[in-house]
Amino acid sequence: MSRSQPIYNSNGQLDAKTMLEQYSSLVRRLAHQMIARLPANVELDDLIQVGMIGLTDAMSRFDIKQGVQFETFATQRIRGAMLDELRGGDWMSRSGRKHQRDIEGAVHKLEQRLGRAPHESEIAAEMGLSLPDYQDLLNRVRGTQLVYLEDMSGDEGDSDYLDRHVADTDADPLARLNDRRMREALVEAIKGLPEREQYVMSMYYEHDMNLKEIAAVLGVTESRVCQLHSQSIARLRAKLRAW
Template identity: 45%
Template sequence: MPVEPRPTDQRELWRRLRADKDQYAREQLVLQHAPLVKWVAGRIAATLPPHVEEGDLISYGMVGLTSAVDRFDPSRDVRFETYAVTRIRGAIIDELRSQDWVPRSVRARAREIERTHSQLEHRLHRAPTDEEMADALGVTVRDFQDSLLQVSQATVHALDEMWSVSDASGDQVSLLDTIEDERAEDPEAMLADQDLRDQVGDAIQRLPEREKVVIALYYYENLTLREIGEVLGVTESRASQLHTKAVLRLRARLAGGEAELA
């Protein structure tokens, strides 16, 4: 009796996995999308201290990829790659947080910078300059910029995490996970999603021009900080500082917005 050839076409693999719980199909889908893990791990590794091994990040990311394969619904109008990248990044970040590898002093400094930025922006009605931030923090501009570099290694939060939510188990999941059926979306969830995205979009538009460019190139064009530095004509360290300032500004503004709503 001839043996039926095992499928490699993704549509057929998804069909077999969902209909028959075919473990071969599951393994093949994980293997075919494994390059996504290396790509995400490489981007995160570029923002972390040298002692954090990229190989470890890849192993954490594979857990996220496997979870994505198990939970993905091909009937949704969402590309698997988009869905998987969110889960891979989330798995890596969750593991890094559980290890608490960031010194408490750096976390405290990040919170202090966020708080100071929020206060200055509220008072000045514009984004504060490095000089104004340094003066408010009681440090030199050089010390402030050095702090940004330290904080950048602790800021592994992706921009898309700003509109993530918690599921019933308390895990952070993308809002993509909360949509049961594109033809029958929960109106309340849609409104909440759109409102939060509008807030993020408005906060991005209010960023200083160079920081806005960094956000666009990093999150939408998928450039590395080194490549962004080349585009802007600055060093990779300066590009990292600009990225960190932009993310801290966004987090401070969103936190302020939430406080106002409350």
């Protein structure tokens, strides 16, 4: 049976129980896709719970006469419910964005000045911080992501900041083209990362390893992996902003 076909009961109405069971995996999949681009303070279970509410809403509003497949319709309602929840929860504070940009700015200046990837201690000094304070800042901006081309422009506090991080661009041909170009640029940028940070990015994104698993491979703490990940993202964002 096709996942995109809604299921009706004998009264000609959507069978709520069966539909919830059948499409709950869609909610989980969308939640996992979205949370990969969000800070660590966003809980996966919260997104799934809100997504299930979005699925229920989709079931109540779906009209097969509109000529749209239920899964397509439900995906929009589920993602919309998650976005609304994230906006309402102030998922990333203005100060958090500022810290993120401060790190990127320091990295960019040092790369221009040194002609190489700067060391942690050099970034800390550029920002006027001790190394422990800088590493603590890396932990606090944990979860910062760069995924889409649209994220490489705009001012702090843009009203569409959240949308540019987690919006679905699959249906937009220009976005898909931009995404491919971004990925090509990203591959090149990753090659310029320090070796250990390349390992972290590869294990995290290519092999879907969690922080505990990466920490075990590298022989460091999970907190250290978080720092390396955040620093890698800052380096990549600094490079790609000029792309």
